[in-house]
Amino acid sequence: xxxxxxxxxxxxxxxxxxxxxxxxxxxxxxxxxxxxxxxxxxxxxxxxxxxxxxxxxxxxxxxxxxxxxxxxxxxxxxxxxxxxxxxxxxxxxxxxxxxxxxxxxxxxxxxxxxxxxxxxxxxxxxxxxxxxxxxxxxxxxxxxxxxxxxxxxxxxxxxxxxxxxxxxxxxxxxxxxxxxxxxxxxxxxxxxxxxxxxxxxxxxxxxxxxxxxxxxxxxxxxxxxxxxxxxxxxxxxxxxxxxxxxxxxxxxxxxxxxxxxxxxxxxxxxxxxxxxxxxxxxxxxxxxxxxxxxxxxxxxxxxxxxxxxxxxxxxxxxxxxxxxxxxxxxxxxxxxxxxxxxxxxxxxxxxxxxxxxxxxxxxxxxxxxxxxxxxxxxxxxxxxxxxxxxxxxxxxxxxxxxxxxxxxxxxxxxxxxxxxxxxxxxxxxxxxxxxxxxxxxxxxxxxxxxxxxxxxxxxxxxxxxxxxxx
Numbered sequence: 001x002x003x004x005x006x007x008x009x010x011x012x013x014x015x016x017x018x019x020x021x022x023x024x025x026x027x028x029x030x031x032x033x034x035x036x037x038x039x040x041x042x043x044x045x046x047x048x049x050x051x052x053x054x055x056x057x058x059x060x061x062x063x064x065x066x067x068x069x070x071x072x073x074x075x076x077x078x079x080x081x082x083x084x085x086x087x088x089x090x091x092x093x094x095x096x097x098x099x100x101x102x103x104x105x106x107x108x109x110x111x112x113x114x115x116x117x118x119x120x121x122x123x124x125x126x127x128x129x130x131x132x133x134x135x136x137x138x139x140x141x142x143x144x145x146x147x148x149x150x151x152x153x154x155x156x157x158x159x160x161x162x163x164x165x166x167x168x169x170x171x172x173x174x175x176x177x178x179x180x181x182x183x184x185x186x187x188x189x190x191x192x193x194x195x196x197x198x199x200x201x202x203x204x205x206x207x208x209x210x211x212x213x214x215x216x217x218x219x220x221x222x223x224x225x226x227x228x229x230x231x232x233x234x235x236x237x238x239x240x241x242x243x244x245x246x247x248x249x250x251x252x253x254x255x256x257x258x259x260x261x262x263x264x265x266x267x268x269x270x271x272x273x274x275x276x277x278x279x280x281x282x283x284x285x286x287x288x289x290x291x292x293x294x295x296x297x298x299x300x301x302x303x304x305x306x307x308x309x310x311x312x313x314x315x316x317x318x319x320x321x322x323x324x325x326x327x328x329x330x331x332x333x334x335x336x337x338x339x340x341x342x343x344x345x346x347x348x349x350x351x352x353x354x355x356x357x358x359x360x361x362x363x364x365x366x367x368x369x370x371x372x373x374x375x376x377x378x379x380x381x382x383x384x385x386x387x388x389x390x391x392x393x394x395x396x397x398x399x400x401x402x403x404x405x406x407x408x409x410x411x412x413x414x415x416x417x418x419x420x421x422x423x424x425x426x427x428x429x430x431x432x433x434x435x436x437x438x439x440x441x442x443x444x445x446x447x448x449x450x451x452x453x454x455x456x457x458x459x460x461x462x463x464x465x466x467x468x469x470x
């Protein structure tokens with residue numbers, strides 16, 4: 001039986017199992033559901049053992065085991081020299097509120113009109129589980145009892161709440177997780193009829209700026225025009241974050257930015273992007289703006305940004321209050337691209353604030369978190385080429401490239417394990433991830449399983465190039 005036939009034959013059992021898993025409300029952000037996150041991990045480990053993985057176990061996280069559990073599974077290749085591939089995903093899910101906006105209960109999965117509807121259907125349980133189906137199909141087609149690559153899975157339980165314990169988990173299990181390629185199964189395609197591969201995700205740095213002037217609010221009639229006003233200084237500082245071409249004005253901000261290649265720009269331009277429809281979905285925004293010389297897709301996927309998330313200070317109540325405020329505040333976020341480091345952005349923002357803060361005003365710049373590094377997979381790498389070929393075999397058409405504007409733990413995986421990333425995902429922007437009525441397209445989950453089965457073949461065939469690239 002070929003790969004596609006095996007997947008079709010086992011599809012009903014696959015969706016029954018997925019529904020069982022989706023019924024577990026594994027909400028990592030809610031302490032009341034931490035027991036469910038543990039139950040979800042135990043369910044997955046048991047399922048993977050039944051699916052044939054010789055090793056499938058729950059890994060505790062946190063220094064004292066107080067973190068939420070991950071699942072590790074391994075199926076060695078018959079050939080010990082075959083590449084080792086690690087699939088990363090997560091089994092925790094977002095909170096389901098507001099509950100009254102769901103058409104059916106979020107943890108009572110429903111199969112309707114070719115879709116699975118439940119929290120976690122697309123993000124990320126459906127996209128994790130199709131790898132087990134793909135492994136079975138690969139074995140059925142090859143007639144063996146071991147996959148063509150050593151297949152490892154690491155499915156964490158804290159992704160939706162920040163992956164706080166993931167770096168330590170990776171460090172503690174570095175030898176077990178050693179691999180030649182990391183496959184990310186928490187990703188999206190452009191459209192059902194436009195298969196695509198993500199090649200990178202932006203990083204993130206968040207900051208708060210506090211400006212302090214006089215020790216107390218002052219009467220604007222007695223002191224206005226004669227002492228520095230923190231709100232005036234803040235407005236000037238924020239207005240200067242970008243130059244006339246929309247470029248971020250922090251010193252050295254672009255020094256390490258990896259340019260968008262001509263090949264990627266050509267691929268982005270071939271995507272059927274309707275900018276007006278995109279603006280309508282973006283809260284009925286009235287115009288597309290940003291860094292000059294780049295398209296909207298390039299701006300949100302492959303270029304770094306600075307955004308003012310909030311600003312406040314002085315009097316904002318009803319009526320007037322004629323004061324010179326004592327303090328002014330702002331929250332900022334920076335989306336970063338490949339080769340940029342959050343620590344470098346922090347240093348640049350502090351330098352920028354020091355340069356633009358007038359005499360009599362004291363500026364404090366705070367970064368509450370270490371930030372998230374960007375990740376990127378070169379489109380001409382052996383691993384990306386293998387994944388693209390696998391997807392094209394499954395979908396029967398050309399696969400284009402995209403990136404994603406959000407941020408995740410993928411850079412930690414690549415840095416700590418020292419292996420390149422490949423994104424293999426079949427989620428859609430219309431899947432309503434993180435929102436009520438989350439769904440996954442059943443046909444696409446099966447295509448994902450088929451692409452995964454082909455990927456193990458493609459990586460094994462390109463073993464020399466894949467292992468040399470690590």
